[in-house]
Amino acid sequence: MRIALAVEYDGSGFRGWQTQPGGGTVQDAVQDALRQFAGVPVQVVSAGRTDAGVHATGQVVHFDAAVERSMFAWVRGTNSFLPSAVAVRWARPVADDFHARFSAYARRYRYLLINRAHRTGVWNGRVGWYHHPLDVGTMQAAAHLLLGERDFSAFRAAECQANSPVKVMREAHVRRFGDLIAFDFEASAFLHHMVRNLVGSLVHVGQGKRPPEWIGELLAAGDRRLAAPTFAAAGLYLFAVRYPPELGLPSGDQTNLTPCIPLYGQ
Structure with a gap:
């Protein structure tokens, strides 16, 4: 089963999103948390890379799950193994041909x-x-x-x-x-x-x-x-990633908690 996750993170203490020699990236943290929760190695593909010090409230990734869990369990279970600066916001089952990057039509x-x-x-x-x-x-x-x-x-x-x-x-x-x-x-x-x-x-x-x-x-x-x-x-x-409505994924910015300003409905 292919699953999409929305991830938010404070990028201040990371070397960017994409995994690299020496670790210290957000992707490393997410993959390690998924591995601990699922009990098997997990490789994620993101909608976009972010540099060191850049944050996200609407990053989207996909991965192929080798074990069966509820969507609620993927969120709560993965979060239990993530550092405090990273959190999964939602999980959704997606078609096998879904791609976090190439299925998106826009980024915000x-x-x-x-x-x-x-x-x-x-x-x-x-x-x-x-x-x-x-x-x-x-x-x-x-x-x-x-x-x-x-x-x-x-x-x-x-x-x-x-x-x-x-x-x-x-x-x-x-x-x-x-x-x-x-x-x-x-x-x-x-x-x-x-x-x-x-x-x-x-x-x-x-x-x-x-x-x-x-x-x-x-x-x-x-x-x-x-x-x-x-x-x-x-x-x-990285505030939101847009996907075609027929995929049924949250739009990303409707529930975003952007630090320090009330931008809801603006």
């Missing part, structure tokens, strides 16, 4: 940024920080230029392994909640460091270093060297 990322003169203490490691005042209106105007099918080469890391830099951006929003600014992006897929690079350039616009039209110029030029530096990993969350 959220970047949380504290915008005030002094850094945060309570939310250290869970939000980014920028000390100069930022204009959300100009950042939203710039973000609007990202919508549609675009070549995102200007926001692509040099080590990105994606076959094509062309992605479809379906949503791009910038909103303020007091001292906190939330950047929301939903696209068919994302390039390596794409969201952090977008946030970095939008912050340049928000501070008045560049006009909103600069984002369009960067897209047209397709040159990473012209855009702003990559922003910190701490504020980035």
Whole structure:
């Protein structure tokens, strides 16, 4: 039986999602917990990789179960063996041809940024920080230029392994909640460091270093060297993975518990 799991995690203490020599990744933790609960080795496939320090509230993985357990048991049993910074949110049976990555039609990322003169203490490691005042209106105007099918080469890391830099951006929003600014992006897929690079350039616009039209110029030029530096990993969350409704999987963000801000229904 193939099973899909939704996983949330605080990535602060991990070396990223994907397993690597030396361990210390979220995938290692999930696979080890599943092995202990199932009593047999388990290999999981994720909807997307996240870098060191990046978090998730809606990561989705699939695996082929060699033992039979209820969906409730897969959640509670796996969680009993996971470190406190990682938790399974739900489990669902899926068809044998389901693939956590390739069956998805969109991903949603959220970047949380504290915008005030002094850094945060309570939310250290869970939000980014920028000390100069930022204009959300100009950042939203710039973000609007990202919508549609675009070549995102200007926001692509040099080590990105994606076959094509062309992605479809379906949503791009910038909103303020007091001292906190939330950047929301939903696209068919994302390039390596794409969201952090977008946030970095939008912050340049928000501070008045560049006009909103600069984002369009960067897209047209397709040159990473012209855009702003990559922003910190701490504020980035893989928020949701979208699948066709007929698969019957939760949409991901309806019950997300995003740290420190009440974004429900916004």
